Every structure is written in C-alpha cells, then in structure tokens.
Amino acid sequence: MTPEALAPLAFSVPLAVAALGAAIGPFVPRRVLDALAIATGLFCTAACVLLARAAAHGTVVHWFGGWTPRHGIALGIAFAVDPIGAALAAFTAFLTTVALLFTWTYYDESGPPFPVLMLTFMAALIGFFLTGDLFNLFVFFELMGVAAYALTAYRSEDDSAVLGAFAFGVVNSIGAFLILLGIALVYGRTGALNMAQLSHALGAHADALAILAFAFIAAGLLVKAALAPFHFWLADAHAVAPTPLCVLFSGIMVQAGLYAVARVYWSVFSGALAEHDHVLRTVLIAFGLVTAFAGGIMAFGQRHFKRLLAFSTIAHTGILVCAFALLTARGVAGMVVYVLGHGLTKGGLFLCSGILLNRLGTVDVDVLRGKLRTKPWGSVAIFLGALALAGTPPFGTFLGSSLIAHAADEIGLGWLPWVLLVAAALTGGAVLNALGRMAFGWGPPPDPRAKTPAHESPEASAGGDRGFPLMMYACSAFLIVCACAIGLVPGAASAALGAGERFVDRAGQLAIVLKEMPGAALAMPPAEPIATSLASGFLAGALALAFAAIALFAHRLPSGAGAMRALESALVPLRRIHDGVVTDYVAWLAAGTAALGTALAAWMR
Amino acid sequence: MISFIAFAVPAWIFVAGLYGMATSRNLIHLILCLSVAQSSTYVLILEVGYRLGATAPVFGDVLPGTRAVDPVVDALTLTDIVVGATVTALLLAFALRIYKKRQTLDPEALRAMEG
Numbered sequence: 001m002t003p004e005a006l007a008p009l010a011f012s013v014p015l016a017v018a019a020l021g022a023a024i025g026p027f028v029p030r031r032v033l034d035a036l037a038i039a040t041g042l043f044c045t046a047a048c049v050l051l052a053r054a055a056a057h058g059t060v061v062h063w064f065g066g067w068t069p070r071h072g073i074a075l076g077i078a079f080a081v082d083p084i085g086a087a088l089a090a091f092t093a094f095l096t097t098v099a100l101l102f103t104w105t106y107y108d109e110s111g112p113p114f115p116v117l118m119l120t121f122m123a124a125l126i127g128f129f130l131t132g133d134l135f136n137l138f139v140f141f142e143l144m145g146v147a148a149y150a151l152t153a154y155r156s157e158d159d160s161a162v163l164g165a166f167a168f169g170v171v172n173s174i175g176a177f178l179i180l181l182g183i184a185l186v187y188g189r190t191g192a193l194n195m196a197q198l199s200h201a202l203g204a205h206a207d208a209l210a211i212l213a214f215a216f217i218a219a220g221l222l223v224k225a226a227l228a229p230f231h232f233w234l235a236d237a238h239a240v241a242p243t244p245l246c247v248l249f250s251g252i253m254v255q256a257g258l259y260a261v262a263r264v265y266w267s268v269f270s271g272a273l274a275e276h277d278h279v280l281r282t283v284l285i286a287f288g289l290v291t292a293f294a295g296g297i298m299a300f301g302q303r304h305f306k307r308l309l310a311f312s313t314i315a316h317t318g319i320l321v322c323a324f325a326l327l328t329a330r331g332v333a334g335m336v337v338y339v340l341g342h343g344l345t346k347g348g349l350f351l352c353s354g355i356l357l358n359r360l361g362t363v364d365v366d367v368l369r370g371k372l373r374t375k376p377w378g379s380v381a382i383f384l385g386a387l388a389l390a391g392t393p394p395f396g397t398f399l400g401s402s403l404i405a406h407a408a409d410e411i412g413l414g415w416l417p418w419v420l421l422v423a424a425a426l427t428g429g430a431v432l433n434a435l436g437r438m439a440f441g442w443g444p445p446p447d448p449r450a451k452t453p454a455h456e457s458p459e460a461s462a463g464g465d466r467g468f469p470l471m472m473y474a475c476s477a478f479l480i481v482c483a484c485a486i487g488l489v490p491g492a493a494s495a496a497l498g499a500g501e502r503f504v505d506r507a508g509q510l511a512i513v514l515k516e517m518p519g520a521a522l523a524m525p526p527a528e529p530i531a532t533s534l535a536s537g538f539l540a541g542a543l544a545l546a547f548a549a550i551a552l553f554a555h556r557l558p559s560g561a562g563a564m565r566a567l568e569s570a571l572v573p574l575r576r577i578h579d580g581v582v583t584d585y586v587a588w589l590a591a592g593t594a595a596l597g598t599a600l601a602a603w604m605r
Numbered sequence: 606m607i608s609f610i611a612f613a614v615p616a617w618i619f620v621a622g623l624y625g626m627a628t629s630r631n632l633i634h635l636i637l638c639l640s641v642a643q644s645s646t647y648v649l650i651l652e653v654g655y656r657l658g659a660t661a662p663v664f665g666d667v668l669p670g671t672r673a674v675d676p677v678v679d680a681l682t683l684t685d686i687v688v689g690a691t692v693t694a695l696l697l698a699f700a701l702r703i704y705k706k707r708q709t710l711d712p713e714a715l716r717a718m719e720g
Binding site: 149150159169177180184185187580586587 | 615619623626627628629632635636643645646650652653654677681684685688691696702703706712713715716
C-alpha cells in the first residue's frame with residue numbers, strides 16, 4: 001500500500017470503527033468493544049509511524065476524490081503529511097491506545113460510549129495533524145471539540161463534570177468562531193483554502209487584512225492551546241474529566257492547538273509576515289512567559305492533584321509557545337521534542353492520579369496526607385515524573401529544552417532558556433510538594449478553616465482489596481519509561497532538527513503540494529548534533545527540589561511561617577480570577593483576543 | 606462604504622454575542638448568545654463569496670458564462686451550521702443536566718471549583 005493511500009485510512013478507519021461500535025455497542029460484551037478500540041488504536045499508531053517514515057523522504061500528499069490541482073490551482077481537499085505532523089499523529093494514537101488499555105481494569109462499568117467517543121476524538125486529532133487544508137483543519141478542530149466535551153461530561157451524574165464540560169464547550173466554541181472568521185477573511189482575499197495555495201496567493205507582503213486574519217486564526221487556536229488568558233477552561237475540565245482522557249487532553253490535545261498555529265504560520269503566513277517576525281516573536285514570548293509563570297505559580301497550593309497537573313500543563317504550554325515564538329526551524333524541532341517528552345510524562349502522572357482515585361477514592365492532597373506510604377511504586381513514579389516535568393536529564397523534556405535553549409541562543413535570546421527553566425522547575429516543585437505531603441505527611445498541617453474541596457466522586461468504586469492493579473501500574477510506568485527513553489534515543493535530536501527544517505520550508509511545501517514535484521527534492525537536510533548542557537538540566541531538577549523544600553519546610557524556620565503567609569496572600573488575586581464562572585472566562589477570552597489582536601496589528605503597521 | 610458595512614455587520618453581531626455571554630445570568634441565554642456570535646461567521650462567509658448581480662450557483666437552466674456567486678462559501682456555511690447545531694444541542698443537554706442537579710442556571714451560583 002502506498003503512503004498516499006495510507007494517509008486517509010489513519011483517520012477514516014477509527015471513525016468507521018467508532019460508528020460500528022455505536023451501532024453494536026448495546027448488544028456485545030464490553031470487552032469486545034474495548035478490544036476493538038485498542039486494536040484500532042494500534043492500527044492507527046502503526047499507520048502513522050509508516051506515514052512518518054514515508055514523509056521523511058518527502059511530503060506525502062493525498063487529494064480526496066482525486067481532485068488534484070490543475071495548472072497550479074487546487075480546488076480539492078488535501079492531506080499534506082510532513083514528518084512532524086505524522087509523528088504527532090502517531091503519538092496521539094499511541095497515547096489513546098495506552099489510555100484505553102488503562103481503562104481495561106479502571107472502570108467497573110463503562111458503557112459503549114466511552115471507547116466510541118475516544119476513537120472519534122483520536123480520529124479528529126489525527127486528521128487535524130495530517131490535513132493540508134485550512135477549512136478542513138477547522139472541521140477537525142470542531143469534531144475534536146465535540147467529542148472532548150462529551151467525554152469530559154462522561155460521568156454525567158456528577159454535576160461538576162457537566163459544569164466543567166460546559167465551560168470547556170463554550171470557551172472552545174468561541175475559539176472556533178475566531179478561527180472561522182479568520183478563515184473567511186483570508187478566503188475573501190485569496191479565494192483559496194488549501195494551505196499551499198493560500199501561501200502562494202498571499203505572496204510576500206502583509207496587508208492589514210492578512211495580519212487580522214492571522215491574528216484571529218492564531219487566537220482561536222491558542223484557546224485550544226490554553227494560552228493565558230484563554231486557559232481557564234483547561235483547569236476546570238481536567239479536574240473533572242475521566243482520568244484516562246486527561247492523558248490525551250494534557251498530552252496532545254492542548255499541544256495540537258499550538259501545532260496548528262505553527263502549521264498555519266509556517267505553511268501559510270510565513271512569507272507574508274516575514275518582515276514582521278520580530279513583532280510576532282515579542283508578543284508571543286510575552287504571552288508565553290505570563291502563561292508559564294501563571295501556570296507554575298497556580299500549580300503550587302492546589303489541593304486537587306489532577307487540577308495541580310492541569311496547571312502544570314498550562315505552564316508547559318507557555319514554555320512551548322515561547323519555543324514556537326522563536327520562529328526558527330530549531331525552535332520548532334525543540335517544541336516537538338518537548339511535546340513528546342512532556343506528553344509522556346504528564347500522561348504517566350495522570351495515570352498515577354487515576355490509580356489514587358481508583359484505590360483511595362480521592363485525589364485531595366490534604367485528605368491523602370501520609371496515605372501514600374503504602375504505595376511505594378506510585379510514589380516513585382510520581383517522583384520521577386516530577387523530575388521529568390522540571391526537565392532533568394535524561395528525560396525527553398530535557399532534550400526538548402536543550403534544543404529550545406540552543407535555538408534561543410542562535411537568535412540572541414540567551415536569557416530566555418533560563419527563565420523557562422525556572423517555570424519548568426516550579427511545576428516539578430509543585431508535584432514534589434504534593435508528593436511530600438501525600439507520601440510522608442510533610443509540610444504545614446492543613447488549615448482546618450479551609451473550605452472542603454469540591455465534591456469528588458470516585459470514578460470507580462474504591463477498593464484496596466482487589467489486589468495489585470497491575471495493568472494500571474504497568475501503563476503508568478510504561479509512559480514514564482518512554483519519557484526517559486525518548487531523551488536517550490540516539491539520533492532523536494538530529495531527526496527532529498531535520499524535520500523542523502522541513503516544517504518551515506514553505507517554498508518546498510508549495511512546490512510539492514501544487515506542482516506534485518517528486519518528494520526527493522525535499523530530502524531531510526542533515527543536521528549536526530548539538531551539545532546539550534547537562535548542568536542546566538540538573539540545575540532545573542535541583543531547583544524543583546528546592547521549591548518543594550521551601551513549600552514543605554519553610555514554616556519550621558523562625559519567621560518562615562509568616563513569610564509563607566505573606567506570599568500566599570500576595571497570590572490571592574491570581575487565585576481569585578480562577579473562579580469557575582463561565583461568563584468571566586468569556587470576558588477574559590474577549591479581553592485576551594483584543595489584546596493579542598491589537599498588539600499584533602498596531603506594531604505590524 | 607459598502608465594504609465598511611460588510612465588515613461592520615459581522616463584527617457587531619459577534620461582539621453583541623460575546624457581550625451577551627459575558628453578562629449572562631442564565632445558561633440557556635448564554636447558549637443562545639453563543640449562537641448569535643456564531644451567526645456572525647455565516648454572515649461574513651456568505652459576504653466574501655457574494656458577487657454583484659450574480660445568480661445562485663445552480664447551473665441547470667442558465668447560459669454558460671452567467672455570473673454566479675461563489676459556491677464554496679455555501680458549502681462552508683452549511684458545514685458551519687451543522688457543527689453549530691451539534692454543539693448547541695450538546696450544550697443544551699449539559700444545561701438541562703445541570704438544572705436537574707442544582708435547580709439553578711445562574712453561572713454565578715454554579716462555580717465548579719475555585720482557586
């Protein structure tokens with residue numbers, strides 16, 4: 001089978017299986033459906049890996065219905081698969097498979113909708129990564145969204161889950177409208193929807209309309225990517241969504257939003273906006289840094305472990321936005337490696353929180369105080385995950401941040417990696433802080449006046465008497481081991497750098513998609529390996545330990561308790577804006593879009 | 606002037622929808638405001654495909670070479686409407702579920718979690 005024929009199968013097969021599952025679901029045993037879903041996940045993983053291998057030799061283009069371009073004019077809808085898109089699609093399928101394996105023993109009762117919706121969600125994400133058409137991108141964005149809202153509210157007897165899904169749905173729908181408005185503007189200007197055709201038609205000069213269109217599309221996609229101040233939905237949705245789903249939310253869905261911004265920028269607008277790239281860089285780095293620190297600080301002091309991890313995802317989104325904002329091929333390469341390393345780590349940590357929820361019935365850190373003594377393996381996994389979040393060698397996040405640091409140095413932003421290192425260490429420290437409380441009962445005693453946490457309905461009946469949850473531990477350990485392995489694979493860095501060069505090659509993409517030039521013209525350029533600085537990685541790990549130690553033990557020092565109280569009250573305003581009121585989230589979204597749009601439009605003039 | 610109105614109308618509809626959402630005190634009202642905001646996208650898309658003095662893009666009984674409006678924008682709008690209907694239905698189902706549990710639809714009273 002040729003790779004061109006494989007590309008549509010990677011997203012149509014899971015959709016077909018999902019439809020079949022919905023039809024036969026009520027009549028077959030649950031295990032049959034689960035096995036079918038897992039087999040489909042494995043198929044998609046294999047298909048996308050094959051696609052990535054093929055794409056390494058040249059972008060794989062598939063025109064649906066044979067509507068190939070004539071005389072350089074594209075009317076049909078195309079998939080244009082480059083190595084990065086295919087690799088992220090394969091990663092999506094892989095994470096979905098692991099999440100489905102985890103649910104094998106996780107739910108006592110899971111109805112047919114769960115695997116069906118998971119497959120739909122996966123198919124939409126895969127299509128999102130492979131498509132080369134702007135409107136098609138929007139359709140997959142919406143399909144992914146609808147499946148995700150329904151999955152978030154899967155335990156619909158829990159009203160906080162439905163509320164989280166509601167806020168998620170409203171905020172992301174507004175994001176989708178922004179994307180569509182941007183698409184309409186750029187279609188009105190060029191009459192094209194294919195990304196290569198668009199970039200050809202836009203040419204090398206940006207006018208106000210092109211800038212406005214890009215600002216709308218980027219703002220809409222960054223809602224999905226949870227850039228501050230669009231990030232409020234994420235923490236609420238993650239805290240209430242089924243834990244196996246959180247693996248996909250934090251591991252790949254949020255990053256997919258950022259991937260799409262990078263894709264749209266490099267495939268469509270990079271020619272037109274090239275003269276303004278310093279403005280875009282400044283604005284995005286500013287937003288990214290605010291996001292990274294808001295997320296890192298909010299992660300500290302969360303009692304709800306899943307919500308803590310959600311804020312850590314927000315912080316890492318900020319780091320990833322900064323990596324994209326470098327607007328270089330190496331920045332893209334670093335971003336992708338970081339996405340993989342972070343997704344595996346965060347997936348492993350979410351599965352650990354799932355084990356806690358399943359065995360102990362809660363993820364409230366104060367309730368679990370000292371209770372993890374009996375779960376040494378879980379504690380070790382969380383400890384390793386926390387170090388990986390901080391970017392400690394040898395995890396994939398370390399390799400990713402080394403690449404990002406290298407890319408930042410190249411364009412004279414040598415200070416940026418050190419700032420990002422602190423933000424990453426904050427998230428690692430927040431997890432270690434929670435672990436210290438749960439495993440050893442360290443830290444100041446919980447404030448008895450504190451409000452009782454949001455009602456937590458156990459996702460599956462808690463029972464420690466069902467023996468060692470081997471499958472759950474295996475899934476979570478597997479992800480953490482993979483997070484480590486990806487940082488150790490020889491050649492990973494140079495492959496990513498080569499793929500990054502391909503990703504930013506607008507002219508090459510254009511030639512392949514519109515004129516069907518042989519792919520060999522775009523062989524991956526060889527990339528020289530870069531020197532990684534082990535010292536900075538270990539510094540990040542040490543910093544994470546230090547942050548956790550301050551949070552756990554500062555109250556024992558003379559005047560330490562007072563200082564901690566002062567710090568906490570300084571952070572009250574930040575905590576207060578995360579108030580769980582959906583109308584406020586809409587207001588923040590409007591303000592953020594206006595700020596982003598104004599900053600870009602005013603400076604680019 | 607025409608082109609100013611062409612951009613001003615969808616912008617006004619979108620902002621009106623957003624304002625309604627940000628100030629809403631009822632989730633059903635909020636969902637309807639979301640639909641209002643969405644209709645701005647229909648208006649803008651249909652506008653960019655419009656051609657002065659052109660007919661509908663149905664080529665059954667018109668002479669070849671007759672000016673027609675862009676058919677692609679119709680397809681885009683239809684897709685958009687389908688997606689919008691799905692999302693609206695799902696959100697309304699959520700609102701119903703929330704009302705059954707909490708006996709209120711006021712977003713201020715329905716905080717999922719804070720801080």
